[in-house]
Amino acid sequence: MQGRPSGGKPLLVTVLVFPGVRLLDVTGPIEVFASANEFGGRYRVRTVSPNGADVVTAAGTGLGVDLAAADVEYVSDVVVIPGGPEWPSLIKDDALLDAVRALDARSRRTASICTGAFLLAAAGLLDGRRATTHWRFADQLALRYPRVTVDADALFVRDGHIMTSAGVSSGIDLSLALVEEHLGADTARAVAKDMVVFMQRPGGQSQFSVRTRTPHTRQELLRRILDAVAEDPSANHTLAAMSRRAGVSARHLTRLFHDDMATTPARYVEQVRMEAAQAMLEGGDDPMASVAHRTGFGSPESLRRAFTRNLGITPGAYRARFRSTNAARAGDGN
Structure with a gap:
């Protein structure tokens, strides 16, 4: 994907939300893109749900929704698929999986956060691809979806137009990589410094002090x-x-x-x-x-x-x- 000049057409980011979504999976990437706008970016972020209704997150916080997934008309530069602690039931939600497929079909880049990888896998979008998810669930992703090559230690993985990330905070790492892809390393570095996070964290999920x-x-x-x-x-x-x-x-x-x-x-x-x-x-x-x-x-x-x-x-x-x-x-x- 080629970067766009800051004065050009806005970069459209579509974030899928649903009842029980993990809050930081949603807000972490949004904060990165919002911060990028302070350094010359032109991101426009919207939230969608399968039926257009507002949702309550796993933390009990309500999230407003801009429109239903089926009403998305324009191609998104980025679609963000967050996860949730109740992912075993989410992967059986046909309406949610239909929304994932529909959004991916109209996206230049689809990115999952944490257990959002299970939604991509259940929708058939990770077949034949490398992917990652939270280290605690990596084995289950590999067992449930044998056509997916799971990298249990990566903070994020890119395979074609799809990116997957590890635990919730790694959604920030992934989003910074997207900012660099769109706007260059200098802007991504400015965003990382503004948010007081690493430009690129050392090591993988196995790294702890x-x-x-x-x-x-x-x-x-x-x-x-x-x-x-x-x-x-x-x-x-x-x-x-x-x-x-x-x-x-x-x-x-x-x-x-x-x-x-x-x-x-x-x-x-x-x-x-x-x-x-x-x-x-x-x-x-x-x-x-x-x-x-x-x-x-x-x-x-x-x-x-x-x-x-x-x-x-x-x-x-x-x-x-x-x-x-x-x-x-x-x-x-x-």
Whole structure:
């Protein structure tokens, strides 16, 4: 799809809503497009429902509707298909699926948010395509619709004119990619900064902060060590140094990490330092030597080896991803 000049014809976005729709699936993309209008975009957003009636979301909030799906006359530049927590019943709603098919037939780009992928799949629109959905439901999408190739870790996937995204907040990632597609990376970057979100989040759905995904430990001694590493990744966190601070032998500390954390002290320290380095690379232009020093890697070469080992890319390539939403990396079946 070719971008349009900001002074040209408005870009029409049609958002399908229905009873029980997840609110953020709807409002997240709308906010991205509305913000883009503050930076030279000309998006016109409308909401439609299968019968034209207003709806109540899963959060209990009422949403007004502009028209019925069957009354859509003009081709949409983007159709947004949100999801809902009651997706198992939604995929049996023939009227809703008919609306999905009708809107897709009159759209240049169809994009699902979270479990909205189930509506696309039930409507037959994902057959033979790659797609994603919320990580919790990816296995069910693959089992129910074997003709769909499910990427359980992607934040969003593009295959032909259809895009699918993961959990609810990834609808923002997908919408930023669409803004970049229409209006360029500079506008998308301005929108991301305005909304205080990543231009492109690192990793996939499996990415969480090290401390968030670390198993909970009831060992007070071990918690103090974990906190010390997280608070200052650049400090001396060799096994010997941590053991001295904890007042236990290196063997005992190693056993605590193994039993409570299912990892080693060195691996945990590297994970924290990786996360700190990623944050620096995402948010600034510090020299690699500075990034390496401030995150505890010591040298640019050690930093490069850690990134290559953990992410399969160099720190420079990682930083470059944050100059763009890099939508091309989401895949394109054509």
